[in-house]
């Protein structure tokens with residue numbers, strides 16, 4: 001795959017440093033992954049940074065992911081020993097179960113505290129994940145139905161607050177932003193089309209061509225039905241884009257196809273879930289978590 005991302009190591013160093021500081025404040029971490037790309041949206045460096053700190057995985061945006069593959073991913077992640085749950089933060093589905101799971105993994109921590117005579121100390125939690133995965137949406141949802149505790153504690157940056165989200169459970173209202181992995185072109189592609197990477201560091205047309213090619217082989221029916229077009233498995237991707245352009249009236253003066261417009265249209269349809277429910281990372285592939 002010829003997909004390049006222009007990336008800046010400096011950004012990664014800064015994000016890593018910030019994450020290390022934030023991690024010092026919490027007892028449990030929720031790593032939020034995009035259910036459409038669970039492998040590409042995970043960050044293997046997090047494990048190293050966590051040490052013994054418990055972590056759960058929350059697969060978000062399940063409403064936009066292929067439900068069969070989401071279940072397979074849940075199995076794969078569970079089999080690798082990770083506590084994992086699925087959520088849909090736009091509707092709030094699964095959030096309650098996620099809180100129960102956090103309480104479950106926090107038990108050894110509270111037991112250790114009890115042995116040392118520490119009582120009434122709340123478990124502190126933080127949501128981490130790559131950009132655009134839904135961290136703020138989840139936090140807002142939790143803030144919406146709970147009270148915010150003004151925090152005056154060491155280590156908490158001004159403006160950061162702890163929110164009580166359940167009995168004995170406090171959430172840091174600022175999410176931890178993990179940097180995307182850029183080295184592998186496949187991972188870069190997945191992060192780009194789902195919107196985790198800013199558009200100015202990759203070529204949008206290339207990303208969409210790869211996306212359409214991928215969907216032609218894994219979800220051909222959705223593509224044909226959605227746009228009312230027909231194609232064969234070996235139809236060149238540019239011809240398919242031209243068919244979509246005609247079907248959707250993406251034309252310039254004189255009837256010339258407006259390829260830039262069709263590229264934008266397909267990307268928007270994919271990102272909003274209008275095109276269908278797709279998972280780009282195959283669950284059978286090895287997981288780096």
Ligand code: G4P
Nearest residue numbers: 060061062063064088089090130131132133134135136137
């Ligand atoms: P971040 O903090 O991790 O960067 O992500 P954020 O919560 O800002 O979410 C990024 C986008 O993903 C938002 O859409 C948000 O509404 C959407 N989103 C979050 N969770 C889900 C989910 O479970 N399902 C779906 N379908 N979408 C989800 P946006 O278009 O950028 O903003 P907005 O117009 O929704 O405000």
